[in-house]
Amino acid sequence: MTEPLAPQYNPSVIESALYAWWQERGVFSPDGAAARGSAGEPYVVMMPPPNVTAALHMGHGLNNTVQDVLIRFERMRGRRALWLPGTDHAGIATQNVVERLLAKEGLTRFDLGREAFVERVWAHVHDTGAAILDQLKAIGCSADWSRTYFTLDEGLSRAVREMFVSLYEEGLVCRGHYIINWCPRCLTALSNEEAEKAEVDGKLWHLRYPLADGTGYLTVATTRPETMVGDSGVAVHPDDERYRHLIGRELRLPVVDRLIPIVADAAVDPAFGSGAVKVTPAHDPADFEIGRRHHLPAIDVLTPEARISLAAPERFQGLDRYEARRRVVAEFEAAGLLERVEDHRHAVGHCYRCDTVVEPRLSDQWFVRMEPLARPALEAYRNGTLRFIPERRGDDYVQWLEGIRDWCISRQLWWGHRIPVWYCQREGCERTSVSRTDLEVCPACLGPVRQDPDVLDTWFSSWLVPFSGLGWPERTTDLATYYPGHTLVSAADILFFWVARMVMSGLHVMSEVPYTHIYLHGTVRDTQHRKMSKSLGNGIDPLEVVERYGADALRYSLVSGMSVGTDVILDPDDLEASFAPGRNFANKLWNAGRFILSNLDGPVRPLAGSGPTVVRRDELTLADRWIIARCDAAVRETTDALERFRLNEAAAAAYRFLWSDLADWYIEQIKPRLYGDLPGGDVARAVATQTFDVALRLLHPVMPFITETLWRRFPGRPAEASISLSPWPRPDARAEDPEALAEFGLVQEVVGAIRGIRAEYGVQPGQAVRAVVGRNGGAAHAGLSRERATILRLAKVSELAFGESTERVGGNAVLSDGTSVFVPLGDAIDVGRECGRLGSEVERLSKLLRAQEGKLGNPQFVTRAPTDVVEKERQKLAAWKEQCEVLVRKRELLGCS
RNA sequence: GGGCGAAUAGCUCAGCUGGUUCAGAGCGCCUGCCUUACACGCAGGAUGUCGGGGGUUCGAAUCCCUCUUCGCCCACCA
Numbered sequence: 001m002t003e004p005l006a007p008q009y010n011p012s013v014i015e016s017a018l019y020a021w022w023q024e025r026g027v028f029s030p031d032g033a034a035a036r037g038s039a040g041e042p043y044v045v046m047m048p049p050p051n052v053t054a055a056l057h058m059g060h061g062l063n064n065t066v067q068d069v070l071i072r073f074e075r076m077r078g079r080r081a082l083w084l085p086g087t088d089h090a091g092i093a094t095q096n097v098v099e100r101l102l103a104k105e106g107l108t109r110f111d112l113g114r115e116a117f118v119e120r121v122w123a124h125v126h127d128t129g130a131a132i133l134d135q136l137k138a139i140g141c142s143a144d145w146s147r148t149y150f151t152l153d154e155g156l157s158r159a160v161r162e163m164f165v166s167l168y169e170e171g172l173v174c175r176g177h178y179i180i181n182w183c184p185r186c187l188t189a190l191s192n193e194e195a196e197k198a199e200v201d202g203k204l205w206h207l208r209y210p211l212a213d214g215t216g217y218l219t220v221a222t223t224r225p226e227t228m229v230g231d232s233g234v235a236v237h238p239d240d241e242r243y244r245h246l247i248g249r250e251l252r253l254p255v256v257d258r259l260i261p262i263v264a265d266a267a268v269d270p271a272f273g274s275g276a277v278k279v280t281p282a283h284d285p286a287d288f289e290i291g292r293r294h295h296l297p298a299i300d301v302l303t304p305e306a307r308i309s310l311a312a313p314e315r316f317q318g319l320d321r322y323e324a325r326r327r328v329v330a331e332f333e334a335a336g337l338l339e340r341v342e343d344h345r346h347a348v349g350h351c352y353r354c355d356t357v358v359e360p361r362l363s364d365q366w367f368v369r370m371e372p373l374a375r376p377a378l379e380a381y382r383n384g385t386l387r388f389i390p391e392r393r394g395d396d397y398v399q400w401l402e403g404i405r406d407w408c409i410s411r412q413l414w415w416g417h418r419i420p421v422w423y424c425q426r427e428g429c430e431r432t433s434v435s436r437t438d439l440e441v442c443p444a445c446l447g448p449v450r451q452d453p454d455v456l457d458t459w460f461s462s463w464l465v466p467f468s469g470l471g472w473p474e475r476t477t478d479l480a481t482y483y484p485g486h487t488l489v490s491a492a493d494i495l496f497f498w499v500a501r502m503v504m505s506g507l508h509v510m511s512e513v514p515y516t517h518i519y520l521h522g523t524v525r526d527t528q529h530r531k532m533s534k535s536l537g538n539g540i541d542p543l544e545v546v547e548r549y550g551a552d553a554l555r556y557s558l559v560s561g562m563s564v565g566t567d568v569i570l571d572p573d574d575l576e577a578s579f580a581p582g583r584n585f586a587n588k589l590w591n592a593g594r595f596i597l598s599n600l601d602g603p604v605r606p607l608a609g610s611g612p613t614v615v616r617r618d619e620l621t622l623a624d625r626w627i628i629a630r631c632d633a634a635v636r637e638t639t640d641a642l643e644r645f646r647l648n649e650a651a652a653a654a655y656r657f658l659w660s661d662l663a664d665w666y667i668e669q670i671k672p673r674l675y676g677d678l679p680g681g682d683v684a685r686a687v688a689t690q691t692f693d694v695a696l697r698l699l700h701p702v703m704p705f706i707t708e709t710l711w712r713r714f715p716g717r718p719a720e721a722s723i724s725l726s727p728w729p730r731p732d733a734r735a736e737d738p739e740a741l742a743e744f745g746l747v748q749e750v751v752g753a754i755r756g757i758r759a760e761y762g763v764q765p766g767q768a769v770r771a772v773v774g775r776n777g778g779a780a781h782a783g784l785s786r787e788r789a790t791i792l793r794l795a796k797v798s799e800l801a802f803g804e805s806t807e808r809v810g811g812n813a814v815l816s817d818g819t820s821v822f823v824p825l826g827d828a829i830d831v832g833r834e835c836g837r838l839g840s841e842v843e844r845l846s847k848l849l850r851a852q853e854g855k856l857g858n859p860q861f862v863t864r865a866p867t868d869v870v871e872k873e874r875q876k877l878a879a880w881k882e883q884c885e886v887l888v889r890k891r892e893l894l895g896c897s
Numbered sequence: 898g899g900g901c902g903a904a905u906a907g908c909u910c911a912g913c914u915g916g917u918u919c920a921g922a923g924c925g926c927c928u929g930c931c932u933u934a935c936a937c938g939c940a941g942g943a944u945g946u947c948g949g950g951g952g953u954u955c956g957a958a959u960c961c962c963u964c965u966u967c968g969c970c971c972a973c974c975a
Binding site: 588 | 930972
């Protein structure tokens with residue numbers, strides 16, 4: 001712990017060992033906090049459980065960095081912070097992964113059979129070993145890994161079954177025969193949310209259906225001509241004058257040569273297409289409803305793979321849906337029944353896991369009746385219990401809940417929670433039993449039973465995690481302590497899949513919302529604003545960034561580039577551009593710490609408290625008071641920003657304090673004191689050490705590794721002490737010091753002005769200059785003489801005088817409060833150039849003056865604007881006037897023409 | 898089709914309740930510096946009709962309207 005620090009921060013040698021140390025120390029566990037006697041209120045964040053087979057991508061990086069910042073912040077504030085991690089069995093996704101592996105061996109899951117396949121998936125999941133959790137550790141996530149759950153483990157499986165059965169008993173889970181979204185590739189039903197609508201360029205075919213009596217035809221318009229082999233009617237609007245006379249008559253369906261009726265239904269929009277709709281009850285939700293109202297048969301003409309079924313004419317059977325589409329159109333055309341074809345852009349559902357176009361399909365599935373669950377969830381938002389950050393996201397939530405439809409939860413997969421329903425096989429009984437325990441026989445007749453072959457939607461297990469992850473349905477201590485939670489951090493893409501549903505289940509089961517704040521962050525995109533994805537190859541591997549720049553640089557870059565609700569843009573082709581700022585900042589922090597540490601020569605005097613060594617207020621220089629006041633401001637700004645979920649502002653406030661205030665000014669200012677050239681070294685060491693300590697703590701949530709490493713190096717730290725458990729800095733009213741801020745601010749301005757003049761006239765860096773500061777300033781002037789040494793040193797000034805300069809030739813500047821600064825340059829200066837410079841400056845000021853005089857000459861402004869604003873503007877005018885006069889005088893002195 | 902958001906320096910973005918953080922930061926660019934914490938650094942500098950137009954106001958990057966351009970969410974007009 002005492003070996004010298006390298007001049008460059010090297011994250012790789014520090015991070016993994018430090019992480020292991022945190023874990024050993026149990027700093028991530030809220031139980032540890034309780035054991036240490038920290039009886040703070042719990043603060044709970046539910047981690048969106050990554051898929052077991054997933055690899056970490058930038059989306060995870062962003063999402064988990066945000067959560068870690070919040071949890072570390074609250075942990076330091078003394079809350080019993082629990083970040084509950086887990087993994088999701090991810091039904092379709094994981095099954096797809098293993099099926100692809102099997103395909104490489106030339107096998108399908110059907111070759112293995114259900115039991116062997118499920119074993120194979122378990123083996124795969126075991127092999128991948130939830131590697132993503134280790135990857136989250138690599139970026140510093142401080143989740144309580146001792147509580148990690150898996151949505152398919154025993155406890156959560158019991159929770160899933162309890163939920164299913166009790167909802168069934170309440171009549172909220174039921175089996176139904178409806179049109180659902182079917183993925184012909186995954187061979188399963190999907191929920192509405194899992195069928196992602198995407199606009200596609202399609203066609204609208206206008207097909208003629210001849211009247212049965214041969215007296216003409218009726219034209220229908222369709223985007224899916226192949227489904228016509230399943231038509232069982234044609235519908236028109238009851239008030240449509242064009243077709244009224246046809247209602248009740250029959251059409252001869254071409255291709256299949258079947259008679260179908262023309263019915264009247266108000267659902268038809270007379271303005272669209274031809275105003276007549278072919279009705280295919282088995283393959284369209286609207287048609288299904290129309291068919292039901294008019295008792296039209298539902299003819300299923302598609303197989304699970306979306307090929308034409310045996311219900312269609314033989315020549316179509318077995319054809320792929322798109323091939324069938326071409327053949328149907330061709331037959332209409334050949335028969336002269338194809339009226340026309342229009343281009344038609346419309347929204348089509350796509351499987352969210354494999355992007356295959358989904359097929360609406362009639363089948364028996366299990367559903368959750370959502371409306372009764374949605375009502376309390378809406379109420380929780382409307383009465384302010386549940387809040388969104390950013391606020392406008394609440395609109396999406398409301399819109400979805402208001403239009404909520406029943407949730408299809410059965411999946412024709414093998415990987416997942418088996419549906420706890422058994423069907424009696426005995427003829428005459430055939431009872432359906434929904435049970436918390438596995439059944440061997442029918443409870444009614446003791447006959448043989450068969451369990452429903454389907455599994456549940458993955459989201460049916462993950463919507464329970466705020467309580468199932470804490471032990472529900474058992475009444476555990478964890479459940480009592482950590483439910484309800486507080487903040488849920490998510491990207492918007494799983495708002496409906498997961499976030500909103502957890503609110504519903506939480507209110508229903510636990511009678512309380514699972515969290516009060518929903519923070520929705522943006523998406524990680526590339527410079528063309530495309531979402532980063534494996535298929536586009538525009539992703540950035542967070543682990544590569546960790547390797548090259550360190551976890552802290554990754555985290556800082558993500559957080560600083562992220563404003564509430566907006567996307568984070570990163571350049572996959574130039575990691576340097578995206579992550580170097582974070583790396584540079586870490587290095588700056590490292591070196592500031594290295595500098596302060598290397599200048600400590602013993603115990604550091606305390607700044608507060610009691611005792612003989614406490615630094616007295618009268619020992620503080622202006623610079624000391626200034627950095628203490630700036631430090632206090634940084635505490636306020638950072639804390640306030642974190643409380644408002646403005647992580648980027650928090651990072652910026654701490655960054656500014658560390659780099660612009662502490663490193664650029666304060667550390668530079670105290671060097672002569674530290675080196676013994678000026679007295680007060682012990683005070684400087686005390687102030688530097690203690691303000692730097694605050695900076696470390698303010699930065700710790702964002703940059704945990706480097707701050708911990710440096711923090712532990714400071715003298716007086718017990719071996720087991722961790723910054724993670726040190727208290728979050730508190731604002732201190734005694735540190736506020738507007739006088740010091742103003743006075744040192746003027747010192748900074750003087751230094752800046754002299755440096756500017758030096759640079760402008762090309763004064764050699766090693767060459768000292770003299771400077772004369774006018775006495776025309778205000779109250780802040782007192783600081784200039786008190787920090788004379790600072791000005792001499794930082795502006796490389798050999799002699800600083802106050803008053804009017806008697807010399808003519810040199811560089812001039814005017815400070816914000818009207819103070820003039822003159823740097824005599826003798827022969828070194830080009831008088832003509834200075835004349836020109838002063839001339840253009842006078843011109844600029846004159847323009848400002850004219851505008852300002854106009855403003856103040858406007859009676860409307862003077863009478864209507866608040867008096868303090870008018871007064872400010874008057875002062876501004878006075879200051880500019882004075883500056884202008886100074887410059888004009890200079891011009892005269894120089895003899896400018 | 899309905900709803901929402903964004904447009905500010907070459908790039909990525911701050912700018913919150915109209916008025917000294919008001920035109921900013923980081924990166925990039927230019928000039929000069931290996932000043933004993935840091936060249937992943939220091940000092941200085943250039944770059945903007947705050948998307949166009951209109952309005953409200955004493956005063957607009959900020960509020961309103963409108964247009965343009967890009968996003969996002971929702972949607973059973975087949």
